Amino acid sequence: MKTLGQAVSPEEHTLESAIREAALFGGGAGAGYAPVSGGISNSNWRVQLASGRDYFVKLPGNGTEMFIDRKAALDASQKAAAAGLGPAVYDDLAHHGIEINDFIPDRRPSTHADFALRDLRMEAMAAYRRMHGLPALGLTKTVFDMIDEHEAQMRELGSPWPRDTDWIKLNDRMAREALSASGLDLVPSFNDPMPGNFMIGGDGSIMLIDYEYASMNDRCYDLGIWFGEMFFTEEQEAEMIEEYFGKVTPQLVARVTIHKALADVKWAWWSMVQLKVSRLDFDFHKYGMWKLMRFRSITGSPSWATHLRNA
Incomplete structure (x- = not known):
């Protein structure tokens, strides 16, 4: 030191x-x-x-x-x-x-490998339930707001846009329409599930750190962005949806999946903003392009249209 x-x-x-x-x-x-x-x-x-x-x-x-x-x-x-x-x-x-x-020296940041363990996945879901049960936060900022904010910043900064921007925006618009048709379920949301933000204790309990992106947002966004960050299988996602909601329905799967896709757009555009303003030694362009690759894999799947109908 x-x-x-x-x-x-x-x-x-x-x-x-x-x-x-x-x-x-x-x-x-x-x-x-x-x-x-x-x-x-x-x-x-x-x-x-x-x-x-x-x-x-x-x-x-x-x-x-x-x-x-x-x-x-x-x-x-x-x-x-x-x-x-x-x-x-x-x-x-x-x-x-x-x-x-x-x-908090008695806790360590998680890794992706930690959540290969079922008990830790379920402990994380319990942490999300506690987060979503907090008193209402002063800021309401949905993933729609986040994407719109970053797009305006990208235009102002002259950030690079991918060649298929029009296609990305088309799917973004369809996703918003599908989710808005049945309404958003706004709760205090974490919004930033980087593995290092889950601090694991020796007893397997989980504490969340870093609330700078927290806001009132749809609870399915919080789950979707975390599921995507951890690369869970469809079977694991279904298990955790059941743990959280007490059931698995086509609508819940659809809303989590659609929010997962929108999260990738949000963080891709965020990366293009950071590329212009950040002084940190980090490859923001690569990070953003990787997010868009996953967005394309979700929206290019034959099940995407079904999710849009079920939301």
Whole structure:
């Protein structure tokens, strides 16, 4: 770990200023810090005080204010913490958009391999039920809103568009019409199921971290985006839909699948925005193209038309 005064990079200088300013850190005397790997939006750090207390500090990534509402993220983090679903969160530097949480060393971030285990999949579904049962969040932002927001940003930034954009937008429009016809089921939604955001305890329990994309959204979006992120089989997805809803119906399968496809468009367009604004060392173009490949595989399947009818 580095100590105050050893900063070299711009991010380290910003972090040191934050450590000195936060009342929680008492001026930062004797504090050490080190980067935390993972995440493709922000700069993440572990801060250890002379007392031995550990904290997680998130510095906003360049341009993230375009699609992250930090006040809404704090609201979601506080409600999740109050429910025991997320770690304690502190608002010392919220006016800077900087998030401070308790560091949770007794838990580890999940991997895709973890959710090959049925018990952990079911524990994650229980975490989603708790998330969806939180008090209403202050921000309503559906996947429709997310896609529209990123498309406007792409036009403004001059981001690259895939050659089959018209075909993607056609399927996007059909998906929206199908879902809207039966109405959206808005609940507090996590919206960001990167494996590292599921923190697993020694007892197999799961805590969720990173609520910066959380909003009121359709519950099937939350399930669909996670199912897609983990590459579950159709049989596994059906099992988890039954675990969550108590039944499996063609409509539930359809709504989860359609939301899975829309999630890939959202994150593909997000990647094209990040390509223009982010300073992180990450191949956003490759990430976005991979998302679109999966979108094409879902919408190009013979079952796509059936899902649209069943939604």
